[in-house]
Amino acid sequence: MTADKPSKQADREQKRTRPKMTGEDALPGDPTREEMIARMIRVDQAGEYGAVRIYSGQLAVLGRSGSGEAIRAMAESEREHLERFDGLVAERRVRPTALQPVWHLAGYALGAATALMGERAAMACTVAVEEVIDEHYAGQADRLGDDEAELRETIERFRADELAHRDEALAHGAEAAPGYEILSAAVKAGSRLAIWLSTRI
Numbered sequence: 001m002t003a004d005k006p007s008k009q010a011d012r013e014q015k016r017t018r019p020k021m022t023g024e025d026a027l028p029g030d031p032t033r034e035e036m037i038a039r040m041i042r043v044d045q046a047g048e049y050g051a052v053r054i055y056s057g058q059l060a061v062l063g064r065s066g067s068g069e070a071i072r073a074m075a076e077s078e079r080e081h082l083e084r085f086d087g088l089v090a091e092r093r094v095r096p097t098a099l100q101p102v103w104h105l106a107g108y109a110l111g112a113a114t115a116l117m118g119e120r121a122a123m124a125c126t127v128a129v130e131e132v133i134d135e136h137y138a139g140q141a142d143r144l145g146d147d148e149a150e151l152r153e154t155i156e157r158f159r160a161d162e163l164a165h166r167d168e169a170l171a172h173g174a175e176a177a178p179g180y181e182i183l184s185a186a187v188k189a190g191s192r193l194a195i196w197l198s199t200r201i
């Protein structure tokens with residue numbers, strides 16, 4: 001994605017002889033290691049909460065459609081993700097996002113609105129959200145060190161689940177949704193804004 005990726009990767013190869021520590025690449029003025037981890041857990045709990053709400057909105061409209069079973073399976077997986085991050089919020093005493101009531105409504109509205117546009121639009125919404133989450137989780141896993149191996153492993157596992165949701169949505173004809181490009185760009189922009197806000201607020 002960026003030009004410095006190969007050199008970063010080479011850098012990582014070299015460092016493999018000693019354990020990587022969370023926040024070791026931090027610059028002056030960056031959040032502390034603890035704050036960085038708290039932010040990650042806060043935004044991930046918010047994101048998984050939003051995902052549960054998106055699928056609830058989709059199921060309200062499409063629960064009995066041909067896509068109903070696939071959406072129910074994805075919703076179940078999001079509930080497991082949320083449960084894990086709810087646990088981490090409690091264990092690590094992280095202040096949860098203050099925006100939960102917003103994601104409660106916005107997630108549901110996004111799911112229901114795209115579902116009302118049709119099964120393929122609902123699937124297009126899923127593809128867009130999961131692509132943003134994939135990047136987001138990959139970035140987090142990259143910043144976590146071996147001192148946070150368990151959290152990193154959780155994030156990598158959830159990331160694989162999100163990619164499976166994306167593939168499932170693509171298999172359900174997401175890209176054939178009318179106005180796919182515009183819909184996808186709008187959902188991605190909204191998802192990135194939600195991530196930015198939930199990291200901080």
Ligand SMILES: [Fe+2]
Binds near residue numbers: 077078081158162
């Ligand atoms: Fe998830």
Ligand SMILES: [Fe+2]
Binds near residue numbers: 051074078130162165
């Ligand atoms: Fe997902």
